[in-house]
Structures are given as C-alpha cells and as structure tokens.
Amino acid sequence: MNTKTSVKMLPTRDGYGHGLLELGAAKPEVVVLDADLAKSTRSDWFGDKYPDRFFDIGISEQDMIGTAAGLALGGKIPFATTYGVFVAGRAWDQIRTTVCYADLNVKIAGNHGGISVGADGATHQALEDIALMRVLPNMRVIVPCDAVEAKKATIAAANVYGPCFLRFAREATPVFTAETDFFEIGKANVLKDGKDVAIIACGPIVYEALLAHEMLQDMGISSRIINMHTVKPLDEEAVLQAAADTGAIVTAEEHQVYGGLGGAVAELLVKHRPVPVEMVGIQDTFGESGAPEELAEKYGLTAKHIVAAVQKVLKRK
C-alpha cells in the first residue's frame, strides 16, 4: 500500500459493479435487483450483461427485499441494491422478519454510505445503516475500504450462505489495497503495526487512519492500524489483541458513533478488557449539503481528527 505518492481514486461502488460482473460469469445463480438507482449503484453493469438475471423493482425498497427473499427461496443468490439509507431504514422490517429471521441467502448492497455523499444532503447520507444491520441476528455487515476490497467483499458475500449487508460509497477515494491482499469476511487486516495505540477503522476512512499513522509517527507515537472491514461478525481476537498490546483504542467510521463500529468495539472491550476508547465518527447529528471534503472537515472525519482522538485517548491511558 502507498500513502505518499499519488494514488488511484475510485469509488467503492465501482468495486461492487466489478464484483457483480465477475459473479455473473462465475455463478449463474446470482441475480441482481435494484430500486431505480441502477446507474448510480453500478448494478446496471450486471444488468446490461445479464438482462435475464436483473430485475428493476422500481422505487419500492420493501418489495425489493421481499422479492429478493423469494428468489433466494427459489435457489438464487440475489443482490438487492439501492442507497443504504433507503434499504437499511425503510426496508428494515422486511430485512428483519423475512430475510434474517428465516436466515435467507439474500445479499444487500447499501450504496452511498456515509456523509461523503455530499451535496444531496442529510436525507441521502446513510449514517445509521451499520447500526441498523448490525443488530439483526444472522446478518453479516461488511464495509470495504476501497474499490479493490469492495470487489473482493462482493464476491466473498456470494460465497457464504446467509444474509449479508455490504456498504459502499459514492465518492472516489484512494485505492490503497492490492488485488493480492488477503481478504476474508470476519478477519481484520492489520495494515500497520504499533504499540502505543490501535486505530480500528472501516470503509474509506481507513485511508485517513493510514495518514494519521504517519502524522503520529512524526510525533513519536506508534500506532497500529486495523482495517475492520467486517463489522459483524467482529474480529474479536484482533480487537482484544490490540487492546492488550497498546492499551488504548480509537475507532473511526463514516457513521454515527452510536451503534456502529465504535459501538461494536466498545461492547466487546467493556466485557473482556476495558481500555480507554475514543470514537471518530458522526456525533449524534444529521448531515447536510456540502462538498465531501468540506463535510469531512466539519464533521471531524479526517486524519487530523483521528490524530486528535489519539492524543485524547493517550491521556486517559
């Protein structure tokens, strides 16, 4: 991985599109549904190539999830696709009662995750989706950090049985993982080792954590950077080991600090190894319109904010 020289920029939703295309060829049982956002979510890439296995259900997220459930019962591996804010919120009961309760093999892609959606404003910025999905029994929640990992996550989701929620982002963000990097659902990737503090992040903000690692290094602080691409099931061993080795944790996510990755890490630590935790994320508020980088600055989601959280947590050690 490279954080210094110029990096390629791609949105993680592109990785989803590429993952679906690969699955289209590899797995005839994969079908894709969308709710009138196929161009934006990249599901139309699959739809153009496999029109008989693509269903636009129109602007009806609840019906889309139910239809996906029926397709799963009929032996298909459906990917139900739309913006995260609509599917995780509006279709939550359908996901709970029809998909998760019966443990159906439905994959859900929540696009436009996070505040970086930008100009569309608060209604379209999914900031609660991880929490809403994480609380459901049988559900897996995967938040890829870049387009390369997004493609791997999409394919991996098709290769495990059961409900999966995948979160993708609209904006182009740095591609800093390699095709050859190891990826397994539920296994965190340690990107940098360190002994003073561990920064656990998910999604494109992992790149900010890597930038923070370098800034901290210049300050003489050694940080471990963990890419927790799977929020559920959480890699408990990686979290507990980080707590044991460093004694201080910072979480970072483009999501409410309540109920998301920060919540998941804190729930685990408080049971087994209480250490000081600081959470970088949206602080119990809605977003607003603006450029993605302006919003990241205003809502405290940059490397600088992660460094500040590290300084705060180290004082509590």
Place this chain on the structure above:
Amino acid sequence: MFTNDLEKLSAICKDVRADIVKMTAAAGSGHPGGSLSAVELMTALYFKVMRHRPQEPKWPDRDRFILSKGHACPVLYSVMARTGYFPVEELLTLRKLGSRLQGHPSSKALPALEVSSGSLGQGLSIANGLALAAKINKQDYRVYSLHGDGELQEGQIWEAAMTAAHYKLDNVCAIIDYNGLQIDGAVEKVMGLAPLAAKWQAFNWHTIEIDGHDFNQVLAAYEEAKNTKGKPTVIIARTVKGKGVSFMENAAGWHGKAPNQEELQKALRDIYGREN
C-alpha cells in the same frame, strides 16, 4: 366435482375447524377468527389444488404456499398436519416453549414452511420472487399466498401487486380472505378497501370474486387462476370471520383471543353438530 368429494372436503373442514379451536384453547392465546374464515380456502389448496409431497417437503417441483397473514397459522398447521407433514397431536404444542409451531410461522422452527411470516404485508413480494425464480429455472410450480383484507392496508402489498403484473407472473395466485373485520373493528370503518376488485383490476391482475366458503366456487377459482396466462390472479374470497363457531362469527373480538374450556366445548358442538 363429485358429490362424495365435496362431502369429504366438508368433513375435513370440520376437523380443521375443531383443530383451530382446540389448539388455540390449549395455547391460551392465538388467532381463531381469521383462521376459521380461511378453512375452505386452505383445505381446498392442501387437499385438492396444490401439487405437493408432505413426506418430501422440499420436493423441488412442489407448488409453494406463503401465509402472508401469519397470525392465521392455526389453519395452516392444521391442514399441514392433516395432509401428513407432521402428527396431528403436535397441533396442541402451538405457542408452547420449544414447539415447532410458533405463534407466527417460523421456517427455522418448522422447515416444511417456505418462509417465516407475521409482520403483515410481506408475503406477496416473497411469492413474486419465488415465481421469478421459477421462470428463470424453467420450473412450472405455482405460488399461492394468502392475505387478510386488513393486511391490504400495508403499502408493500401494492408495491408487490405492481411487480407481479409488471413481470407478468401468471404463476402467482394471491388469495384474499375478505372477512371484513380487523382488530379495531370493521375494515371499512378502520381503513376502507372498497372497491377492492376494481383496485386489483386497475393493477392489471386477473380478478375473481367468490364466496370463500363454497367449495364449488373455491375450486373453480383455483382452476381459473391456473388457466390464466400473462397476468397474476387474485381470488377475492368473501368469508365470515370465525365461520362455523356461532359466537365467533362476525365478531372482531375473536381475532386474537382463545376460547376457554366452556367456550371450546360450545365451539366443538357448533362445528360437529349437537349430536357429537
């Protein structure tokens, strides 16, 4: 239809009605009213219409049934038991700890069910998905879903109604148990549905209106649905909530209440006649 066939089905209906009141009485809770109204519709499906193998519940070519009005599971459990999916004695475990017969259907607990249900309005979408899968797989199974009339107040039903017509899912047959009552009272008072057939017609469904307690009409409707091509069919069956038990008939109060022992005995006398 031979007369003795009709007599046989009518006799089964008595046993199914007795099961419903016995199992809800044993559970001390449950939903007898909307189960009793669907007895003929369900008995016809499981004993006459559907292609299925109770000894091989996951037979790939079976017709599928989705109980979208999940609270009416007593009638479903009864016809399943009486067609051989599980012992009739097991019906009395309804709603008890550890039972396969959950208070609302759980396919995890009872894998012979296609899916879990209980949160209303979701079954038609599931039926559509199963029907789409059949079309992709070139399988000829049909998909039936049973809905309450009150349930049609859920918006998802109408989303799914659009989807079924849009994708020309002629292998889908939705059945409306139009008993006219819901928990808070008369459907037309709580949130009116009329004109119901016109609504479905406007959504491009083939629409059949019948008396849901008349076997000749019920069987003819299922046959007409099978023979309808290019669009989904809805059977709007006029029924009586609590049908067959005098004090439960047309009484919204018996939507979600179990009979006590005295009421159970009276119900069984109503169902089988005084002589029994």
